[in-house]
Amino acid sequence: MPLNRRRGSWGRFSGLVYVVPAVAVFGLFTAFPLVENVLWSFYHVTLTGKDFIGTAHYRQLGSDPVFQTALVNSLLWIVLTIAAQMTLGYGLALLVEDHLVFGRGFFRTLFFVPMVITPSIISIVFTTLYAPSYGAVYGLWEALLPNLPFPGLLSDPNLVTFTLIGVNVWQWTGFFFLLYVAGLSQIPVEVREAARVDGAGFVPLSTRVYLPMLRPTHLTLLLLGTVQALQQFPLVYLITGGGPDNASQILGTDIFQEGFILNHLGYASTIATVLLILALVLVVLQLRLFGGRFTVSQRTLE
Amino acid sequence: MRSASRRGSWVAQAVVTLAAVVFAVPVIYMVDMALRGPAQSFSPRFITGAPTLSNFVTVLGHLSLLRYFFNSTFVAVSTTVLTVVIGSLAAFAFSRLRVPFERVLFPLLLAELMVPLASLLIPLTVLLKFLGLVNTEWGLIGPYTAIGIPFALVVFRGAMDDFPAALEEAARIDGCTDFQIYRRILMPLVAPAVMVVAIWQFLFSWNEFFLALVIVTRNSVKTLPLAPLAYQGDFMTSPGELFAILTLIAIVPILVYSLLQRSFVQGLTAGGVKA
Numbered sequence: 001m002p003l004n005r006r007r008g009s010w011g012r013f014s015g016l017v018y019v020v021p022a023v024a025v026f027g028l029f030t031a032f033p034l035v036e037n038v039l040w041s042f043y044h045v046t047l048t049g050k051d052f053i054g055t056a057h058y059r060q061l062g063s064d065p066v067f068q069t070a071l072v073n074s075l076l077w078i079v080l081t082i083a084a085q086m087t088l089g090y091g092l093a094l095l096v097e098d099h100l101v102f103g104r105g106f107f108r109t110l111f112f113v114p115m116v117i118t119p120s121i122i123s124i125v126f127t128t129l130y131a132p133s134y135g136a137v138y139g140l141w142e143a144l145l146p147n148l149p150f151p152g153l154l155s156d157p158n159l160v161t162f163t164l165i166g167v168n169v170w171q172w173t174g175f176f177f178l179l180y181v182a183g184l185s186q187i188p189v190e191v192r193e194a195a196r197v198d199g200a201g202f203v204p205l206s207t208r209v210y211l212p213m214l215r216p217t218h219l220t221l222l223l224l225g226t227v228q229a230l231q232q233f234p235l236v237y238l239i240t241g242g243g244p245d246n247a248s249q250i251l252g253t254d255i256f257q258e259g260f261i262l263n264h265l266g267y268a269s270t271i272a273t274v275l276l277i278l279a280l281v282l283v284v285l286q287l288r289l290f291g292g293r294f295t296v297s298q299r300t301l302e
Numbered sequence: 303m304r305s306a307s308r309r310g311s312w313v314a315q316a317v318v319t320l321a322a323v324v325f326a327v328p329v330i331y332m333v334d335m336a337l338r339g340p341a342q343s344f345s346p347r348f349i350t351g352a353p354t355l356s357n358f359v360t361v362l363g364h365l366s367l368l369r370y371f372f373n374s375t376f377v378a379v380s381t382t383v384l385t386v387v388i389g390s391l392a393a394f395a396f397s398r399l400r401v402p403f404e405r406v407l408f409p410l411l412l413a414e415l416m417v418p419l420a421s422l423l424i425p426l427t428v429l430l431k432f433l434g435l436v437n438t439e440w441g442l443i444g445p446y447t448a449i450g451i452p453f454a455l456v457v458f459r460g461a462m463d464d465f466p467a468a469l470e471e472a473a474r475i476d477g478c479t480d481f482q483i484y485r486r487i488l489m490p491l492v493a494p495a496v497m498v499v500a501i502w503q504f505l506f507s508w509n510e511f512f513l514a515l516v517i518v519t520r521n522s523v524k525t526l527p528l529a530p531l532a533y534q535g536d537f538m539t540s541p542g543e544l545f546a547i548l549t550l551i552a553i554v555p556i557l558v559y560s561l562l563q564r565s566f567v568q569g570l571t572a573g574g575v576k577a
Contacts, residue, residue, distance in 0.1 A: 014480065015399030022392035022411065022451050029426065029448035030414050036425035088321075095318050101310030109563045110322050113329065116555040118509040118527040121548045124534065125328045128335070128541065136331055139346030170325065182570035223416065231418040234511040234527075252420045252512070259424045260516055268424050276421035283416045 034276070040269035050266070057270035066246045067271060070254040073161050074230060074275075077168070077250060078282070082225040084169045086218070089176025094206050096177075097184050098192075108181060112174035119171075123238035126167050130154050154240055157247035164248055167235050172228065176221055183217035184210065219290050226282050230275060251275045332552065335545035343541050357546035366521075367529065367547065371554075374508055374526040377439050381446040381507040382500050388447065389454025389499060390492070394484045396455070397462035398470070414452040419512060427516055437520045446507045454499045461495035462488055498569035501562055508555055526551050 041057055043050040061067050096107045114122070129137050130153045141150050153163040187210065233252035236242060242249040242257065249257075251271060259268030330349075337353035338345075361367070395401050396408055426445060427436075435441035470483045478486070489496070511527040518524050524532065533547050559566075 013400070013402055015395030015401040015404075018391045018395035018399065018480075018484075019401055019407065021388045022455070023407070025388060025444070025448045025451060026411055026414060028429075029445045030417065030422065033422040033425035033429055034417065036429075037422050040425065092318065092321060095314045099311050099314035100318060101312060101315045103315075105564070107318055107322060108567060109560050111325060112559065112563070113556055114325065116505050116509070116559045117329075117552045118555075119511050120527045120530040121332070121552050122328070124530055124544070124548060125332045129328060129331060134344040134346050136346060136348040139348065142346065170328065173325075178567065178570065181567065185571040227416050227418060231420060231512075233420060238511075238531075252418070255420045255423070256512075256516075260427075265424055265428075272421040272424060275418055279416055279418050279421070 037269045037276070038273050040266050041273045043266050045265035045269070046263075053266075057267050060267065061270065061274070066249055066257075067254055069246055070242075070249040070251050070271075071274070073249060074251045074278075076161060077165055077229040077232060078226055080162075080165050081168050081172065081229050082222060084165075085173050085176040085225060086221060088169070088173045089178075089221075090180050090206075090211075090214075092173070092177050093180035093184055094202075094210070097181055099202070108178070111177045114171040115174045117171075119234035120238055122167065122171060123235060127154070127239055130163065155244055157244055160240055160244065160248040164236055164239060167239070168229070168232060171235075172225075176225070179217055179221055180214065183214045187213055215290070219286070222286050222290070223283055226286070227279055230279050251278075329552075332545055333549055335541060336549040338542050340540065340542065357540075357542040358550070361543050361546045361550070364547075367550065369522065370524060370526045370529040370551075373439065373523060377442050377446070377525055378504050378507045380439070380443045381450065382503045384443065384447045385450035385454050385503045386496055386499055389451050390458045390489065390496070391484070392451070393455050393458030393462055394488060397459050398467075398483070398488070399480060408455075411455055412452050414449075415456070419449065423512070423516065426513075430517060436517055437523050439523060441517045442507070442510075442514060442525065445513055446503075446510065450499075450503045450506065453502065457495050457499050458492060461492040465491060494565070494569035496569075497562070497565040501559070501566045501569075505555060505559070 040050070042052060042054060044053050092107075092111060096104055096111075100107070129135050132138050132150055132152070132155075137153070138150055141148075151159060154160055191209065191213070192205075231252060232250060233256065236248055236250055236253050237256065240248045242253045251274070255268050255271050255275070258264045258271060327348075334349050334353075335343075336357055337355070338350055339352060339354045339356065342350040342352070392411070396404060401407060430436050430441045430445075433441075435444065465488070470478070470487055473483055473487060508525075509527055510525075514525050514528055518528065521532070529551060530544075530548060533544060
């Protein structure tokens with residue numbers, strides 16, 4: 001079969017059959033809806049048909065306070081979740097990999113456990129933990145600070161987004177931790193030994209030696225963390241539904257509300273297009289700023 | 303090996319242990335709530351005494367829970383198999399064969415990693431409705447596979463590129479076809495990468511909530527992430543039973559991951575041979 005021979009008559013098409021399934025699935029379930037979504041943002045879409053309305057939806061964004069709250073909150077999510085997850089993940093990875101007396105395998109497993117629990121369970125557990133009067137956090141607060149009023153972790157509009165971000169950090173730190181574990185394991189032993197012989201302590205070793213060497217891991221986590229924060233939906237939807245009074249809306253929940261609750265399909269597509277553009281701009285910006293490589297465990301790909 | 307360079311410190315041990323306890327609090331709390339009798343159900347204490355298994359006995363009578371498990375298993379296993387097969391075939395072509403428009407196609411497939419699901423969810427829902435896939439398992443399996451392929455492609459290509467072309471030259475001279483080289487030579491070599499992709503994809507499709515919420519409304523098709531919502535109403539007055547259900551649902555992926563944790567981490571760190 002000439003198809004199977006690299007330098008056969010099929011020449012540059014020898015690999016075509018092998019990529020067809022991937023391209024087909026990608027085209028049908030990703031590329032097509034993605035293009036549709038951008039198109040729809042210029043239409044008034046109903047279940048029966050659609051009317052072209054130009055950029056009206058985009059102008060509508062300017063006078064939509066819920067969208068603006070959602071946008072600001074989503075940006076806040078990106079910055080705070082990545083900062084916290086990187087710091088905690090990196091610190092824990094260093095300690096677990098290099099400084100433990102015992103239990104390395106156990107801790108590697110334990111910190112990743114939140115990642116394997118479905119968000120609908122996490123949501124109910126945290127809602128109960130934070131509940132006034134019967135939640136365990138309330139109980140702890142009453143025991144330690146009986147004279148101060150219990151803060152409305154999920155009911156105070158100024159606090160709620162931070163509370164939710166905290167839940168995300170609880171869940172995703174293990175992922176950051178594990179990628180740092182993978183990254184650290186690829187730093188040659190000689191480097192560690194040499195640095196130690198030179199008398200480098202924990203802080204200089206971790207900040208001046210390992211930190212720059214883990215650059216590919218940082219970039220990967222920065223990119224994946226950005227997209228993860230932008231695609232967050234279940235925690236907010238299930239814990240607060242975007243409330244109180246839309247204070248905790250993020251782009252994902254706003255799209256859901258406009259598209260699936262209010263049936264504003266065209267307008268929801270507009271917000272979704274903004275989300276897509278935001279993701280692409282941030283990714284390109286990060287690649288430009290920090291070097292254009294994307295890797296999983298130090299393997300670089302163009 | 304690295305162990306030679308390691309020197310433990312009790313300070314580090316204490317810090318990590320403390321962090322682990324903090325991280326474990328929500329999970330311990332979930333189990334404790336499930337073990338409480340009705341009298342302690344609404345107690346704000348973190349751990350109450352007198353644990354009882356009665357909540358588990360009650361909820362195990364609800365056989366509907368089994369259906370959610372079955373649906374999730376079917377969806378997650380199908381997605382995982384499809385993602386591994388489709389992803390590795392494509393990675394093989396990009397790594398070893400000639401693909402037309404390779405320089406456009408590969409980055410395009412990878413770019414999907416950076417596309418948030420919400421930015422295509424609305425047309426995707428309409429498309430699935432058009433295809434008759436709403437309220438079917440395949441309405442989830444298809445998109446989940448599409449979402450998983452870019453990550454599979456990165457991991458498989460990285461692993462395959464580690465092996466020099468000389469590896470299969472001899473086999474080619476002996477008359478091996480491309481597919482035999484993929485199946486008999488490369489796939490066994492990239493087994494650690496298969497583990498990483500399979501575990502990741504299984505966990506992702508086992509836990510995915512957003513798409514499941516909008517695509518599946520019929521109870522007989524619902525996957526586990528939707529189960530707590532279905533039961534939340536019924537057990538409003540008896541949180542113990544609700545938390546027993548949550549514990550039963552959570553325990554499966556926790557056990558599976560604990561057993562496979564070693565291969566997952568090894569797969570992530572494999573390739574350390576390469577500079």
